[in-house]
Amino acid sequence: MSSSPAASGTIFGFDPTTVTLMAFNFVSAVGIVFANKYVFHVYNYNFACFVTSLHFVVTTLGGRICLAFDLYQVKKLNHMDVLPITASFCCFVVFNNLSLQHNSVGFYQLMKVLTTPVVVVLQRVFFDIHVETQLQACLGVICMGVVLATVSDISVNFAGTFWAVMGLVATAFYQLLVSQRQRSLKVNALQLLHYQAPQAAGVVICMTPFLDNTRELLAYEYSQGAVVSIAFACFLAFCVNLSTFLVIGHTNPVTYQVLGHFKLVIILLSGVLLFGEDSNVVRLTGMAMAFCGILAYTEFKTKKNAAPAPVASQQEKQIEVVTKA
Secondary structure (H helix, E strand, O other): OOOOOOOOOOEOOEOHHHHHHHHHHHHHHHHHHHHHHHHHHHOOOOOHHHHHHHHHHHHHHHHHHHHHOOOOOOOOOOHHHHHHHHHHHHHHHHHHHHHHHHOOHHHHHHHHHOHHHHHHHHHHHHHOOOOOHHHHHHHHHHHHHHHHHHHOOOOOOHHHHHHHHHHHHHHHHHHHHHHHHHHHHOOOHHHHHHHHHHHHHHHHHHHHHHHOOHHHHHHOOOOHHHHHHHHHHHHHHHHHHHHHHHHHHHOOHHHHHHHHHHHHHHHHHHHHHHHOOOOOHHHHHHHHHHHHHHHHHHHHHHHHHHOOOOOOOHHHHHHHHHHHO
16 A cells, blocks of 8 residues: 555555556456356356366466566575465365355355454464554444344355355465565565465365365266356456455555455345345345445545654554555
8 A cells, every 4th residue: 555645646545556456356356256156056067176276277377378478577486485375375265165155145255254353363463463443343343244144144054154164264364374475575476376376276186086076077067158157267266366466465464355345245236136145134234234344444544544644763664564565
């Protein structure tokens, strides 16, 4: 984020580059949720782990294409330094795809909203990064809205809830690792993705026999529509993976989560309109409460960033840089 968002040329407290990256992530992330759900729902292709491995293979190829066009330069890294990101990344995507497979789009997305308070807690525990009381109150309202919206979801089931919780924890750790490792390794999004994507493809392919029905996968008869839909989802996966690295590297995990909340409204409404999901009064009230919390959070952040920064000591400036990186 810009250090002086009130300056000319900023949008809602963010510089134009950040807004562009957020828009890229928004479009691709919303698109892939429905592309994956379409594959699972319409073509009965219920092999979430294998689909994830295909996503990583295409992401690897997409990264190499970017390299061929000189969009980045390879930086020599120790593979073991990247492996923790790869492990959390694999869990993050696999668990969330399994959650999407077993849950409604609404419950899937609402559970992901809870990533924000989890990220805040983990930042406090592992990195001693504090969040203001007002922001904590906003996050509390969001969480209450999520609770109201999810308890009335008649499609909740044990398997879906289990994978949703696993995906929640994995997502929080993944976002924190991406933010921290990009700074510590001094690499940009594509340089990190250059190592991470092929590692992830290999790991998830090895996980497939344990999480998918291999016999049904080998016997599946592919139609032209199924192939096109899976290929399109893979392309969107590359866009999501790239934009996630770009947004988190350019801002911070909490800002990335606020962006995720705006995706929530579009995805929830689309789930009701496209997949006929339940929209009772309690659930709609929860959605409205969560959205109000999102607006309050964004408004507070905008006002805070617009305020003139006080003169700080060198140590305080270093802390601020680490917090905002």
